[in-house]
Amino acid sequence: MYGKKASELVKEFVSCEPGQLTTFNNVLFAQVIEECNGHLLHLQPLMRKIQEHENKLKDNRRSEDEMAISEDEKRKSEAEKILIQTAMKSDQFGALIHHLSLVRNKRCLMAYVYNRAEVIRSLGWVVDCVLPEEIEEKLNSSEKEYFKNHAATLQSYMSELDLDLTVDMVPPKDPYVKVRVLDDIGEVVLSDQVANLARHAMLFLRRTDAEQYISQGLMEELTG
């Protein structure tokens, strides 16, 4: 049935958790595109036939107006006209179905790509420029490019304003937070101290500094 595969694609996107992505389903995507091309192949000859029918009708009408014809011939041309119109109607309906299916497939494909792009955009706020591997393997090559472009656009806006907008995602409760380091990072220069971020070290860091590491998963906040 037309449009079934496209709705499967959309359902797949909806079925995973909001904010998470499944691997880009290249196979299904290519199948839907093929279906669209199939529609086009049906559509083009139908449109041509409709055009031919219209031309025939025009000729018919012109010949009726111009020449003075007998009753018999008039009746014959009326019958011809009705035949042409019925044939044209069935062609028009067929063309309409192909056109509408094509438009629906286009909408499903666009919705799939657009919604995935939205999830990618929200990733750009959390992660800086480098994607973690598990996410990267789920993306299409075009999506990876979009992520890079979007991150660059965000960076250019922030550098124009001279303000980092990716920190401070949560309202601040304390100026300093206690963190435990999960991975070895080494000596790091922070805004007010030079710290040695060795594994399992517990430190008091400025909130804005710690947020960057927490979002990358290299540190965890100790509450209470």
Place this chain on the structure above:
Amino acid sequence: MEPGAGEDSSTDDYELLISTTDAELLKRSWRNEKAAPEILKFEAALVQRSREQIHLMEETVEEFTRNAVDPLTVSLYQMDLDRTLFLLRSYLRTRLQKIEKYVLHIQKTTELWNRLSKQEQKFAVRSVGDLTQHLEQSVLTKLPDQYQSHLKQSGASEDDDMVPEPKLDTYIICRSKKFLGAFQLDDSGEEPVNIEADDLYALPYKSIKPLVESGQIDLV
């Protein structure tokens, strides 16, 4: 009665003073921006003033730490600084996320476009370029000719029907500071609503849009 009346007027004065400080104005703009479904006007002067004040505060805090002032005072100032910074960042971030979401619609509507700051406009232009390129690369070039527009569904569509628009009739919770009297919600012939001061109302955003713009109603 005399001291009572005196206290009343002084609390009124205090409230008036508080409500016009930059911090309060920033908080108000931030709340409105978070609650509204579409993007509101950019408060350029407010943002500029806030940034200057933040800068001043940072220098003050640095001076205090250098002169070894009582650490409690320093951390209080630091806390205040952090909170103002958070408001500013969150305000700009909310606006940016709204722009990202509805960028095609904003580009088409001049009224909305004029509500962006210069840097936001540059950001919007780049973001549209990125998105269109991505859509074209992955979907549109593979479709037949008449169906390759990212704005229209097909060559036969009259309007740009593939552009997502913000839903202006979502209900939002609001409060007015003054008594506004009978207010006609919309043209459907319903009775006008009495808007009193300091009462909470849940109304569709579309009907109170002009009031929000003129600053008479606050979104909560």
